[in-house]
Amino acid sequence: MKKWSTFLSTVWLGLSTHKLRSFLTMLGIIIGVASVITLMSIGKGSTAQILSNIESMGANLMTISPSMSFGPGGVRGIGGGTQTLTMEDAEAISQQISYISALAPSSSSNLQLVVGTENTNSQVIGTTPEYISVASLNMASGAFFSEQEYERGAKVAVLGCDVAETLFGSANPVGQKMRMGNIIVTVIGVLESKGTGFNSPDATVIIPLTALQQTVALTRTAQGEKVISSIYLTVSDEKQADYVEAQITSLLRTRHRLASSDEDDFSISSMEEIASSLEETSSTLTLLLGAIAAISLLVGGIGVMNIMLVSVLERTREIGIRKALGAREQDIWSQFLIEAIFLTFTGGIIGAVIGWGISMIINHIGTMATLVTFDIVILAVSVAVGIGLFFGFYPAWNASRLNPIEALRSE
């Protein structure tokens, strides 16, 4: 214990003599660690946000969409999109497949919306009343359209909150009329915001599919079935998701008359798959950001080495005196190595606190979500210490190898 306190006071002596220089050396490490933590926290924060968005959409949501295929059932649309899913497909799935709690076919179009002098273009989704539960939406005001309104093709619309604000400002849109394409619709509700994440409904308008057909005629396939753009459904039991997916695949292949050698002309994606692929992308991004920041940490490490070399040179005589007083090689190198580690460790801790502070500030004022996790902090600080060890080693070794006679003679 006594030995350690002697040792630490020796190290403190070395550093405190040149306080400004020690601080500047540390600054390189502080900036490095702070930027690693800030950038990684941004990466982690956006990953967490994406995942929570997906979570809010419902983890057991499944989406069926058409995919490029040249099989006999496929009809190429004018715009180049494939039009293989039909209203009849959706009905068949909902009647024949078990473990489905809700299902909503949908067709979407980009239409012009006009209210008084305000006008905007927005994605209009035509769907069934079940859409609200499938996409787990909540109403901010008013109501979603009912089964009756769907049946009779009522010209009613539910607005995403951004659309509502663009067209109506702060006024209550519920009950107001609005021109959509070439029909007039009545606003009956506004959706709660889901944020700017993936697949957010904020910028969309939702109307009954039967109403959409009155302004945009649905294309029909060669068999005379009504083409839709996607089918959303929720699985009642998550454990059965794979089973449901297989059942739907086989049903649709039969309905689309695909030969066994043909590829599927549709694709089924579950939220879980989307989530995991997004998470993977986002972690790669986080790592990349961290790696960029780590470069500044490396530069800081070179600064440490530079200063340690200068310090050894400057203290040559001191090293000579210590050697004459009986210091062994390991006494000398451990002194300098501990100095380097002390610099980088302290710098690492300060950098971690600053990085954490910056990411808190970004989280509060910025649009970016940040998340500081304990493992990032531990990683950044230990990398900093590792850098001290690595870049301090050569100067320390140099010091320990000095010839005591020459060292004593130096000025």
Added chain:
Amino acid sequence: MECFQAAEHLYHGHREDHQVDKDKQMIQLRDMTKVYPMGERELTVLRGITLSIEKGELVAIMGPSGSGKTTLLNLLGCLDKPTSGNYYFEGREVSGLNSNELAAIRGQKIGFIFQTFNLLSRLTALANVELGMTYVGGIDRRRALEALAQVGLADRVNHRPIELSGGEQQRVAIARALVKNPSFFLADEPTGQLDSHSGEEVISILTSLHAEQGITLLVVTHDANIAQHCQRIIHLKDGEVVGEESS
């Protein structure tokens, strides 16, 4: 091991009569040389030095510059290794030891007193004295204060070297050597940078340490004034011992 030592003792015993008196022997050099490579040529600084110093002796080594005094001092202080010959320190052959073993001998057995004091300017007198114990068993503050009192600096413990006179700085250096109770004090021109008054003080501290505590002290010096306090003066010239006088 014991058997080996006994054999060694016997071997030296019949060659060298005074080897029998091992307990009294502090230092014994036998035909020690030191040659420095200087590019293609070689510079021979010591040409076969043979001398011995007994415990409790006060010895001066004198000689003109270039006579090899400093080189001899470095070898005696275990700061360097001889090119050939033997160096027995308290009966132990040390010329073949590695740098850490030499460091251990310097730390435990040898107290250095330098011409330029070699104190650390950032440390107080007390901390400088404590530095003498850092690498040998750890710091004992009470002992450090005692040593400072012994050299008459009890009221200067918290002064830094820059706040002390040359004589006081050299006394701190003596306290630093004293603090670990070395078997052997090695002083290199201890008064070389001091005015005659401070020089006298330093000499009187060293001689009284010798008289009262029986320390073994070897002084390398130009200064005839110091030399006259010594029991024995060894004259060195061109890397050889050219004469000895005893008082």
